[in-house]
Amino acid sequence: MSEVVDARGLSCPQPVLDTLAKITAMGSGELEVLVDTEASKENVARAAQGKGWKVESITEEGGEFRLKLLGD
């Protein structure tokens, strides 16, 4: 079961802050991040990659994005 950050509805830079806080706390593993704007999707993906995590997949359902991030 992967960890989840629900950043839907939060404005910039909160989704990135929440994601990075979780990445730091986890160290490695699988993390899902939920966002609801293109900007948040891009910012979270960029920030995760900046920390050496991989964006495994991005899926869209009902105007919301689910980013699956992997860190090892």
Place this chain on the structure above:
Amino acid sequence: MTNFFASRKGIVSVGLVIGGLAALLQYLGNPGNMGICVACFERDIAGAVGLHRAGVVQYMRPEIIGFVLGSLAAALMGRDFRPRAGSAPIVRFVLGVFAMIGALVFLGCPWRAILRLAGGDLNALYGIAGLIVGIGIGTLFFRQGYNLGRAQKTYSSVGLIMPLIMAGFLALLFIYPQVADAAKSGVLFYSLKGPGAMHAPLFISLGVGLLVGIIAQRSRFCTMGAFRDLILFKQVHLLSGVIALLAAAFAVNLIFGQFHMGFEGQPVAHTQSLWNFMGMVLAGLCFALAGGCPGRQLFMAGEGDGDAAVFVLGMIVGAGFSHNFGLASSPKGVGPHGIAAVFIGLAICLFIGFTMRKKAA
């Protein structure tokens, strides 16, 4: 489809286009070092609809209208129009008011601070330093858990209100065009002298506004975010766009002979360094707490963010306060109540920053 504008090359291209076009707009008639200033132009719009009666700063700026409508078009084309609202709108309104007050103590938004520097106005260095300090204070609040709460998905019509307001402004501009030597045309006020009387041809301004709105929406260009991301995350993505803006405006200014370095005699600027600095501390803190520079707020309003739209309305009303109550500076220096307003604004920002923190879980 990958979004080219979200890449490093993309954001740099956007910065180059904005900086180049802004300097070009100055050459074509916009005020000196004010090719595009979101704060100044919203202030001119407030004057055009009579929210203040400062006769030198009244013009329905087509650039601002273009920003919102261009952003809407880009968001619709990119399937990125997402109507949302409900994240502390009253707080966003107040932050917009004080962002404008701070910007008008300095005489410019972050975009103009960069453009002033690109034109050789060294007073801008104090403004940019203030902006960075204000944003830095904002990042301290973010580290403490500050946030304005979640927005909700909502009706498309909510997201369309600000674009409709701008379309209405555009209609007024066409219905009541400027008449030579007349300070009023129908319901719109027009400056006969001063910066409000200086403008590039309407359709060029509108075209530039639309283009900038499109590319800035796609790239998420944000001058406040540029410094915030550097301080908070050590990310230089957005900053590379801002540096590109500076470089392009500088190059175009050199080509057109618009570069004049110094502190004295700079267009629409004053030399009171402390208040150039403090005005932008306040504005920078407001932009940080609200999550975007004034340009970005316009682009977000165009892509359906009703809270960003409230911030924009706050800025327009703030411009009315600034000129009605003697808060705005002029080339002679700060207004009679500008200093008091900066302190009140900072106190309110601190109140918001300290009280709107999620308690640690």
